[in-house]
Amino acid sequence: MQTLTVIGPGRLGSTLARLARQSGEFEVVDVMARRVEPLRLACDFIGAGRPVSEMRQLAPVDLYLLAVPDAAVAFCARALAAAGVVPAGSVVFHASGVGEASLLQPLAERGAHVASLHPAFSFADPARAVAGFAGTLCALEGDEAACLRLEPFVLALGGRPFRLAAGGKAAYHAALSVASNYLVALTAMAQGLTRQAGVPAELAAPLLGGLMRQTLDNALELGPRAALTGPILRGDVGTVERHLSVLADVELASAYRALGRQTVALAGERLPDEARRQLMALLY
Ligand SMILES: NC(=O)c1ccc[n+]([C@@H]2O[C@H](COP(=O)([O-])OP(=O)(O)OC[C@H]3O[C@@H](n4cnc5c(N)ncnc54)[C@H](OP(=O)(O)O)[C@@H]3O)[C@@H](O)[C@H]2O)c1
Structure with a gap:
């Protein structure tokens, strides 16, 4: 022994x-x-x-x-x-x-x-x-x-x-922190926006939770690239512009922009050049 x-x-x-x-x-x-x-x-x-x-x-x-x-x-x-x-x-x-x-x-x-x-x-x-x-x-x-x-x-x-x-330890631990702690921060960001939208408080968790669980399952099972949907992948510049117009908090807008740029990168060549250029102009 x-x-x-x-x-x-x-x-x-x-x-x-x-x-x-x-x-x-x-x-x-x-x-x-x-x-x-x-x-x-x-x-x-x-x-x-x-x-x-x-x-x-x-x-x-x-x-x-x-x-x-x-x-x-x-x-x-x-x-x-x-x-x-x-x-x-x-x-x-x-x-x-x-x-x-x-x-x-x-x-x-x-x-x-x-x-x-x-x-x-x-x-x-x-x-x-x-x-x-x-x-x-x-x-x-x-x-x-x-x-x-x-x-x-x-x-x-x-x-x-x-x-x-x-x-590899710093990158390994950063991966775990992004996956765990930043997921919590993202949840808080989304909940704040549901309050701003006037969604009843008791509906915020079921509204976001259903979508978050489904998206997470897709991202882990299909891979992030195949799981991606939404306005950035569609090249919908107007929608992103409207989102930014209601993000009064500077830090929140900055986080939205940074994650938006990551999302543009994930969309890759599926995004037409002109839409990518317009999105990146908004997101910087
Ligand atoms: N908790 C987790 O979920 C988790 C997960 C993965 C990895 N870890 C890692 O595990 C390690 C311990 O974390 P923990 O959460 O278990 O910490 P913890 O619950 O705070 O326990 C720390 C222990 O270390 C003792 N200690 C502190 N300073 C000491 C010293 N100078 N000399 C001797 N003993 C000392 C403490 O007792 P006394 O104060 O009485 O000495 C206590 O027994 C960390 O490296 C952490 O990153 C933790």
Whole structure:
């Protein structure tokens, strides 16, 4: 059985540690945090692990998960390396979506294999996360030996590992942010416009939701190019002009224009040259 230590048993750390224990393939050895009471609760939740408050107390293990907030990863990596407790050949990984394995360079210099392992999952509540984690795609990036040893770890948790090339984390995380956070921002923009139009508040969600779900399904199943419909694809310059005439908020108009230019690009050669020229003039 492989051994695992978790530094930072917060939402992600305690979920992954509990899934690892439940798999029967990993023994959770130490669990480290700074605050005593949350640490005790985390060990109870994981169902294993010795509560530890200082890095120099950590026992040697096969895998170290640094599940601290992104801003603390580099600092904790330096502290862990300085503590001199990580044996050469062990694997140290963090879970930041945007940070690379290189954040763990001080540990690599001491002979550890380093990686980042990012589950594309929202760990709002550990109990719910444990129940819903199965099938989650997990991006692995780092040195080859670390990735090879983390693939079976991800599979044991019920996740689906895939590799990212070095240098890809920022674009990978930007993709997830655009898909998730910007979708929420777009929903808010559209809801604001339904209010401006005088649509009854209780109808805004069903009105937009039906269209948004159908469009998202089309975009994911057919691809964005085939899923595109609407005034820009039709080259309907007058409609776009009328939309812009009611966007009083400068930021909203600017977002509409930026997304409109992306839509013109997606329409590509299906848009006649003259319509494209007129649309781009409006959208700049
Ligand atoms: N939550 C998600 O949905 C999610 C999804 C994907 C990836 N991630 C990634 O997972 C990592 C952890 O996120 P999280 O949401 O689980 O954070 P979190 O719930 O805030 O937990 C952070 C943990 O780190 C500990 N900690 C903070 N600073 C520390 C330090 N200097 N030394 C030792 N322990 C420290 C905290 O306990 P003490 O304060 O008591 O030390 C706590 O146990 C981040 O890299 C995040 O980007 C999170």
